[in-house]
Amino acid sequence: MDGAWIERRNLLTGALLALSGVCGRSAHAQAKDRTRVALATGGRALLNCLPVTIADRLGYFAAEGLEVELPDHGGGLRALQAVVEGHADLAAGPFEQTISLQGRSQRLSAFVMLGRAPQVALGVSNRTMPGFKNIAELKGRRIGVAMAGSSSAMVAALALERGGLKPQDVQFLELATAASAVAAVRSGQVDAISYCEPVMTMLEQRADVRIAADTRSLRGAQDLFGGPVLGSCLYAPADFLKKHPVATQALTNAVVHALKWLQTAGPSDIIKVVPEAYLLGDRGLYLAAFNKVRDAISVDGVIPDDGARTALRTMLRLDAGIAGDKIDLAKTFTNDFSRKAKEKFRA
Secondary structure (H helix, E strand, O other), X not given: OOHXXXXXXXXXXHHHHHHHHHHHHHHHHHHHOOOEEEXXXXXXXOHHHHHHHHHHHOOHHHHOOOEEEOOEOOOHHHHHHHHHOOOOOEEEEEOHHXXXXXXXXXXXXXXXXXXXXXXXXXXXXXXXXXXXXXXXXXXXXXEEEOOOOOHHHHHHHHHHHHOOOOHXXXXXXEOOOHHHHHHHHHHOXXXXXXXXXXXXXXXXXXXXXXXXXXXXXXXXXXXXXXXXXXXXXXXXXXXXXXXXXXXXXXXXXXXXXXXXXXXXXXXXXXXXXXXXXXXXXXXXXXXXXXXXXXXXXXXXXXXXXXXXXXXXXXXXXXXXXXXXXXXXXXXXXXXXXXXXXXXXXXX
8 A cells, every 4th residue: 555545544543542532622622612613724725725714704703603713734634633632623624534534433524515526636747747648657656745645645546546557556745835736846856746726727827737637627526536526524523513503503604604605706806805825926826726616616515415425435445444334424424504504595
């Protein structure tokens, strides 16, 4: 098994050791003050986290009576660790993480969907592979990903599989920040990169890469995954949702409100709300990236059953440590909160 997937297994194992001892403490602390929550993110500036940014910047969390901390842990698995170690109440991250932990006898539950696709693209370097024609040519090459076990690593693995390769046929290199990702491609440190927006649009527009697999649109994602898919979501320990339904509903309301706003937001609206630091110094490029993922953003926060089933099939293909007969997919997510929010905001 490739080192990136081994590291993913090790991170999950470490998280599990902490989970049983901290969930009770986290829930107890929340019971004292349900208006304050810590929401861990794996990359605030990335577009798959945009609904959370909008909810924060437009005051939707505050309007629901919440004070929300948004620590950025620089990767989806690190955000997951923050939750299971008790440093955060919940996280924004890939839906597949709820499956991964249940497969190891722990339970997280997704409760509102941010994206209908991973919003990741795999690009091949024009510098090191100018004559690239097919995925099989990546054998033995270096591929940059955000982090082991991330959506970017999963998309890369699926693209390799479609080209007849396995993850162990390549070398994965973690590139935790947008700056390091861009620098790695331009310096020739990697031969391909699988990453989120706005990084991939920057590399594509400046002719640094050619896109070989694309999940930034619904059509591209369904083609690669073989069916309807899910992107990022908000998830929390099941115990948190049970003990704090008021706080959970307030979080969901704020995010669904942001999703509705995004459905009609124009370029000037986006630029006014998104922090300048997230734009990578180029407003036009950021807007181009937003347009590439716009149809992949959830419209109402509801998690579709068929998307969850596709996620499970994908995990079973990629992670031999997950036993399908031990996964109760119905316990990996709930739409109880998102449906109420959808009705409230007519999303």
